[in-house]
Amino acid sequence: MVTLSDVAKAAGVSLATASRAFNGSKDRHVRPELRDRVIEAARRLNYAPNAAAQQLAGGEPRSVALVVHNIADPYFSSIAAGVERGATGFGGIVTLASTGLSTDSQIQVIETLRRQRPRVLVLVGGLQDDRDDLQRLREALADFKTFTGAGVAHVGQPVLGVSTVAIDNEAAAADLARALLAQGFTRFGVLAGPEGHLTAAARSRGFTEAMLAGGATAREPVHGEFTRDGGHQAMADLLSSGDVPELVFAVNDVMAVGAMAAARERGVRVPDDVRVAGFDDILTLRDITPSLTTVHLDLEEIGESAVQLALDDQHGEPRTVVVGGSVVLRESTRR
C-alpha cells in the first residue's frame, strides 16, 4: 500500500509539501517544479490517496447517500441516474441503499448511513401515512442532520421537515383528469396503490376530485401494491366485479401496465372496452401497446435537483421545490 509519505520520499520532499502539491493548498504555494516532481512520483508509484484518511483529517466529505425503495424499479433507477449526475457535479460518490417501503427499514438504513458521514443524504420515495411512522422518520432525519452535519433532501412530499423536491402529484393528476374529461369520459375507477401510501393517495385524490368536479362519477377505488403485479391484481379485482368503468387511472405506470395485462387476459380491449392511464412516464414503458397515457415527470432532473437542494440545505433553511408533471395523451385513452 503506497502512501503519501512514500510519494514524498520518492520525490525528495516532505509529507506536507506532497500534500500541498495535490490539493493546491491556499496557505502555502509550492513551486511548480517541485509540484511536478511530486505528481510524477505519485504516478510512478501508482499512488491513490486514501479517502478515509482524507476525510478523517478534516476533508469535506464527498459522498452522497441515496436511499430508495428498490433500485430495480425504473422510477428509482431514473432518479438515481440524476442523483449520480448531481454527485459527479461536485466530485462526489454515491452510496446506494434500498429499503423496500417499510418505514422501519428506512429509519434503520438512515441510522446506519450515519457512520459514513456523507456530505448529503437523499431519501427518495413515497411514505406511509402513519402519524407515528412519519414522526419517527422525521426524527431520524433530524438526528441525521444534527449529528453528521450533512444536508438532507427528500423526493416526495414536504412532510418530513427537510428540504424536498415535492412532486405536485395532486395537481398533475388533476390535469390528467381534466384532459380526460375533455375527451368526454365520465365514469371512472382508480387503481389506488397501497393503502396509506401518501404519493398514491395524492395522485388518487387529485384525479378523483377533478373528475368529480367535472361531473364524472367514480367507482370505488381498488387498492394494490405499487408494482406491476399490484396493478394486475387490482385490475383483475375491478374487472371481475362486473362494474367496469370507461376509464381506469392507475397511480403509476407499472401498475397501469399490469392493469392492461389483466384486461388483455380477460379479453377486455384497451382502449376499446376500457381506457387506462398511468403516471410517471417511465422511459422503458414508452413503447408498450397501446401506448400509455400518463403524466410525464423528469425523473433524472428531479434526482439532480435533490442533490442540489441537499447541498444548499447544509447552509440554510430547508427549502421545498415543487415540480410539476405534464400530461401526455396517448393511445391507451383514445376515445
Place this chain on the structure above:
Amino acid sequence: MVTLSDVAKAAGVSLATASRAFNGSKDRHVRPELRDRVIEAARRLNYAPNAAAQQLAGGEPRSVALVVHNIADPYFSSIAAGVERGATGFGGIVTLASTGLSTDSQIQVIETLRRQRPRVLVLVGGLQDDRDDLQRLREALADFKTFTGAGVAHVGQPVLGVSTVAIDNEAAAADLARALLAQGFTRFGVLAGPEGHLTAAARSRGFTEAMLAGGATAREPVHGEFTRDGGHQAMADLLSSGDVPELVFAVNDVMAVGAMAAARERGVRVPDDVRVAGFDDILTLRDITPSLTTVHLDLEEIGESAVQLALDDQHGEPRTVVVGGSVVLRESTRR
C-alpha cells in the same frame, strides 16, 4: 460530533473498553454489565461510529464498488439490486458509479474508486472489442487488485483476467435460434448492437451460426446503439432496405422494443409480417405487446454472484462462473 471517547467518558470506562464493548473483541472480554452501560451511554448520546476512522484504524473495508454503464438501464439496475443484496449479506454498503460505455471512462472511474479502498469491485457490462482498450482495462483492474487488495469481479465475458460471472451469450443465443428454427423460420436478420461490442457480438454470432447451421439464410446484420433508439434506428434501416426477413433478432430487449416500435410505425405488423426476438427478459418489458420472445437471465442472481465471486477472489485464484439463459418463446415470434 460525538465520538467513542465521549461515550466512554459518559459510561465511566476507558476508550479501549468502549471499543471492545462494541466489536466484542476477541482478545479481551468485557463484563456484560459494563458492556450494557457503554451501549446505553451510546444510545443516550446518539453515537454513531465513524466509518472512516474505523477503516483507517485497520478495520476491514465494508464497501462494494459497483461500476455500470448506466444505472437507469433496467439491465444494470436489476444487476445492481442483486449486488446490493450481496453487499447487505456481509454488512456492506454499495457505492455506485456510471461510466457510459467508453472504456476510457471506465478506466477513469476505476482509478478514482481506488481511493475508497473498497472491499470489492464489481464491474458490470459489455466491453468494446479493442485490443488496446481491453489491455488497458485489464491493467487498471490488475492495479486495482494489487494496490487496494480488493477482490474484483466482472459481469460479462472472461477476458479481463479477473473473476467473472460469464453470461454464456453465445450458447443462449444459439438455443434461441434453434427454438426458432424449430418453428420453421429460415430467413433472418440481426440487429447487432454497437460495432465491436463483445456481448452484442457474442449474441449475434451465437444466433447467426446456429441459424445458418440449421439451414437458414442471413441478411446482412445492422448495427446500432444498445438502446431503444438504437434498435429503432436499426430496424428502420432494415425495413427501408426493402429486404425484410421473416425474423429479426435484436441483441437485447430494449433494442427489440425499439425495433417493434419502428415496425409498427411503418405499418409492418409483429408477428404477422415480421417476428422479433430479444435477449435479457427485462421484467419491466414483460407486458409489451406482442409479448417478446427472449432469453431469460436472472439478473439479480447474477449481481449477487458477482459480489460473492469478488469476495472469494480476495483469497485465491480468479474464478469464472458461467451462467446460462433460458429461452422464452412468446407472441412476438408466433408463426
Place this chain on the structure above:
DNA sequence: TGGCGACTGGAAAGCGCATTCCACCAGCCT
C-alpha cells in the same frame, strides 16, 4: 552592506478509532 519582508519547505499535532502492551486483581497451587 545590513536588515526586513515575502516565500517556501518541514516538523508536528491531531482527526476517531482498533489494538497491542501493561498493570492490576482475583483465586489457585505448593
Place this chain on the structure above:
DNA sequence: AGGCTGGTGGAATGCGCTTTCCAGTCGCCA
C-alpha cells in the same frame, strides 16, 4: 503464605492525511 496463573481495564501507539506553526532562504530597500 508467597508466588502464579487467568482474566480484566487502561494507557499508548499508529492508521494516512491535512494543517497550523516555525524555520529557513532569498531578494529588495535604505
